[in-house]
Amino acid sequence: MRLAVALLFIIPVYWILVLATGYHGAVYHLPPVWVPLFHWAPMVYVLTHTHWMRYVLNSVGITTATIVLVVATSALAGYALAEIPFKGQTAYFFLILGVMMLPQQALLVPQYVVLFHLHMLNTYAAMVVPFAASTSGIFLFRQFFKKIPVSFGEIARIEGVSTLTYIRRVAVPLAKPAVATTVLLTFIASWNQFQWPLIMTNSPQIQPIELALSHYMQAYEANWRELASAALIALSPILLVFGFTQRYIVQAVAGGDLNAKD
Amino acid sequence: MARVTFRRVMKTFGSHDVLSPLSFEVADGEFFVIVGPSGSGKSTTLRLVAGLERPSQGEIYFDTERVDQWPPHTRDVGMVFQNYAIYPHMSVFSNMSFGLEAQRTPKHTIAQRVQQVAALLEIEQLLPKRPGELSGGQKQRVALGRALVRNPRVFLMDEPLSNLDAQLRDHMRTEIRLLHDRLKITTIYVTHDQTEAMTMADRIMVMDQGRIQQIGTPAEIYAHPSTIFVAKFFGSPSMNIVSGRIAVDKNVAWFHPAHSPETPIPLPTSVSTLLPEDSTSHTIYMGFRPEDIVPKPLANAFAFAFLPTGELSTSSGDATVGAMVRDSLVCGRGWLAHHCSRPRRCPPGGPDTMMSRPVSIDSSQPDSRPKSHSRSVTRQQLRDTVWGYGLILPSLLVFLIFFYGPALFLAYIAFFHWSIFASQSTFVGLKNFTTLLHQPIFWQSLLNTAYYVVAVVPATTLLALALALLLREGMGRFGGGFSRALIFLPHVTPVVATSIIWVWIFNPQFGLANVVLHFFHVPPSNWLESVHWALPSVMIYTLWHSVGLYTILFLAGLASIPRSVLEAAATDGARGWRVFKRILWPLLGPITFFVIVLATINTMQTFSQVYTLTGGPHGGAGGPAFSTTTDSLLIYQTAFLYLHFSLASAMSLILFVLILGLTLIQKWFADRFVFYR
Incomplete structure (x- = not known):
């Protein structure tokens, strides 16, 4: 029962897989086709005869850069909030909470204006920099750093290890779950x-895959196999990563263990 | 190797005095043990030597160098912590070499040093191992090695043996002492264990309530404790203390015990010479060790016994005499202490006079304390402030430039006529808003959004709750975890990619949706191409895409309900619906509230699926007859298709206020009706 619902x-x-790899015209078959045939020709066509590789690489580049920056900024700020007593710490804590409460849709217009004035429209930077800090990432790192014994930092001070080296070589490796989740x-x-690149870019050169897909959707509506193949390309990295890490992702979203305990 | 000197060192945290002025000296190469109960200030004293704390007042010297303001790593101290502070993710070798690497010591020197120390401690075979593979005793050695590698001038140990079992503790005690005898490094060792202090120390410093009680060799401290605290602290069972008064009669001092003043005891001269001059005007405490009590009669001993009846027996000599009759008190091997009854009220300078080897304090030096006090506080605070702000700076800039800046700017352009092409903006007051209110499409979008939210939020919440209850129980054959993941999966899929398949599912001729309707003999629908069904189609997609998230949140809420509560309900005969209504539902209150708030905020801002399912080639922008034009879609179109930025900003501001208002209303509602644990 449970599995059936799931x-x-x-x-x-x-069905994306069925349509992408099925025979030509399977979309228009009634009753619907249920079995994928694993014809990869449309997929190969999409990858070789269009700019699709470019979009994939754009997405990979943007995602990688964002991840690296988010982990770095979250670890630094999380460390400051967890370990360093300084005036303004509480203020920053509330400032982060405030960011969490700002409604994203209402900010898009002024954000566009800010990017315009910074000459960042239509750049890779516009895809990455505004997302280079993560509120949940900072809270997560803060929470993990607070669990590290105080003596770890103190012995580093006695041994003359600089704060940055300590964060990089001791604190962050010890907060592996926070790194993984972030x-x-x-x-x-x-x-x-999707929406952000839709608004902030208009050059196909830097478009990420989701945006390209939406353009593709409008242009090739009738070519279902190619369309589904393209969607599958956009989808598969997510499916792969989710397949291997679903347990952690689900727990990260739930903010804790999901199994009942006493 | 260094001599460590404290001169009137004080430490305060806030208004709390942790250390009263301390003055003492640890000789070069000495094994100096600081002992006292928890809260006595012994660890703070050690941390002051290490530089982990700065003194509020006073001076600390290593030999002749004043070090109290030096940062820790410049002091050349090695420290062993109670929990060893070995980094679990590094090999033993890396743990030992980490500090040297930070000092940019050449690689071959590091390797050589680590090998040397490892050989000394016989831990060479452990070097490639991880700390997790080591026993308690091995970890202890690694912690010692890590401190020794740096060739410290002073070796500091903070309760290093308290994590070991009793047998190993005895063994390591001997070993640490032997190591010290070989290396002759000045060692300050903090413990609360009197046995450790007695067996390891060259000299002991006893502390209580931030004060030095006594400094002396173990023998001195045991035989001649200078305060009642010290007398009681050492020895097991502890020393017996009798209070009383001294009266001198015919050149003989008589002790009148407080519990039986009418039966005074004559004190022999060996004891009475120890009495202070003004002893007759003070309460006098007489103490004796339990092991000095032997059955009477015995020769060679001078002693006296107080029996409950007041009967007195004496004898004289070297050993002890006395009788133990139930709770009788016996004073043996004449020992007397003069001490005021409350240690805290000791006259100034009291602790200093108790030291067996007092430090010569140069009284000609003017008191420079207040200056050093203020300087140290600001320097540390400044350092923390600089680092604190330095570390938050990257994320702070992102938040300010891309979130708070735009939020403020939004409030600005909503009241101005502003264009991306014009350099000037003109103040127009509420004109943007009045224009907006006269646009039918604005009202339509508000209605659409309201319809959308009112339909989606309850549906998602209920479905998520139902799914969570379904998935709640343990792991079945395919594991609750697996089903959980499948239901959650749609939430992580990219909207555009999965919209493609839903466009096909909603296809009026060949789509799956109509096939299903046909199966149930329901007339087919035009779905996305119908005025009435376009928005509900988007709702179905949203339900599919987001219900997994809320299910997971409900599952987390369910998991936090203790199993014992449910078992108690089952024992009471509660079943099914009753359990849900009376137990689960009230306890799920907070999480339900959270889900509703989150779902409302999310659905009010739905954009991507509206855009891709109905915004593109399907029925023009915003569905047939604007039936799916929601607020976020309208903002997008107004700003980025028609370039009316001011109008779009006014709209955004309204959305902003609406979302904030809804959150507050929901909060108000929840505060009254939701049961928080």
């Missing part, structure tokens, strides 16, 4: 970006 949820995802959640958010 399977219902992935039927649409499964990487996974940033990957999903960044790879799935």
